[in-house]
Amino acid sequence: FGTDVNVIVLAATNRADVLDSALMRAGRFDRQIYVDLPDIKERKEIFEVHIKPLKLSDDVKIEFLAQQTPGFSGADIANMCNEAALIAARGNKKAIHHQDFLDAVDRIVGGLEKKNKVITPKEKKTIAFHEAGHATVSWMLEHAAPLVKVTIVPRGQSLGAAWYLPAERMIVQTEQMLDEMCATLGGRAAEKIIFNKISTGALSDLEKVTKQARAMVTVYGLNEKVGNITYYDSSGNDAFVKPYSENTAKTIDEEISKMIELQYLRAIEILTNNKDKLTVLAELLLEKEVIFKDDLIKIFGKRPFDDELPEIATEETAETAVQKKETKEEDKKEITEENKN
Structure with missing residues (x-):
């Protein structure tokens, strides 16, 4: 290269937090572009690319597919389209139907259906009330994600699941987080009310609410006793050191436990008042x-709150959209570039 030739070096990483700071100094990789997961409009455009070579039935609505896949990356959407095509081919169908896409989501997010898994009638009843507990509590809470599907069909490592269409919020308020925690604890609360016993089936629920409560207390400053303070270090240098005293650590643990217990008791109250419908x-x-969702409307009546559905340029609704509650968030990708002369 000569001195009059511009050289641009591009690099990509999912862990910008562990890069040497010297690498990011001015004159080196000093331009950073964050590539987030696609929003609903971008997912619609990605779907349009991947379904071009596919033969679709008239009942397939791209808007529905975009609404049912929050958190999906471009690769996930491509995989979903391929999976839907395989499902249609196994059924000897001449075109891919909307249900094939829904089955593809089930398979990708929930895993393979385990038809030969042996479950006793007692266990099946426990699972049914557990999932019904999630559904009932979320239906009664304003800020809980609108539920569209409940199943007790074993998939992957799960014995049952409640599927939601979470709102794609840019910011989350305290009430929204507490309602989500309460709905998550609905399964454990239902077991307590119906059987007066608690099983190990709520492990993932407890893990989720514990992480959420800890984030509210130590990251977002949403606890009155701990105060308007965050112990989050964006540099990632606090992995092995707690930036607070033992007394503060004790207070944090107490507030986390208190927050979870209050939402558990709230779920107990909701389910007790609606035990017959549960x-x-x-x-x-x-x-x-x-x-x-239609089955839930017949039992509970229409949900008294407006669902926070993502906006998209369409007249259709997203009533058939499904998204699993346990969907894991994909890591954000960061692209950096360096300009050299």
């Missing part, structure tokens, strides 16, 4: 194994 829902789940 039972009807669980019995229907035992009978059909998979129930949808």
Whole structure:
């Protein structure tokens, strides 16, 4: 290269926090572009690219597919389209139907269906009431994500699941986080109310609410006793050192426990007041194994809150959209570039 030739070096990483700071100094990789996961409009455009070579049925709506896949990356969407095509081919269909895409989401997010998994009637009943508990509590809370599907069909490592369409919020308020925690604890609360016993099936629920409560207290400053302070270090240098005293650590643990217990008692109260509907829902789940939003409307009536559905340029609604509650967030990708002369 000569001195009059510009050289641009591009690099990509998912862990910009562990890069040597000398690498990021001015004159080196000093331009950074953050590539986030696609929003609903971008997902719609990605779907349009991947479905071009596919033969689709008239019932397939791209808007629905974009609404049901929050958190999906471009690669996830490509995989979903391929999976839907395979499902349609196995069924000897001439075109890919909307249900094939929904089945593809189930398979990608939830894992393979385990038809031969042996579950005793007692365990199946416990699972049914657990999932019905999630559904009931979330239906009664304003800020909980709108539920569109509940199943007790084993998939992957899960024995059952409640599927939601989470709102794609840019900011989250305290009430929204507390409602989500309460809905997550609905399964454990239902087991306590119906059987007066608690199983190990709520492990993932407890893990989720514990992480969420800890984030509220130590990261977002949403706890009155700990105060308007954050112990989050964006540089990632606090991995092995707690930036607070033992007394503060004790206070944090107490506030986390208190926050979770309050939401658990709140879930208990909601389910106690709606025990008859909870039972009807669980019995229907035992009978059909998979129930949808329409079934919940028949039992509970129309949800008294407006669903925070993502906006998209369409007249259709997203009532058939599904998204699993346990969907894991993909890591954000950071692209850096360096300009040299």
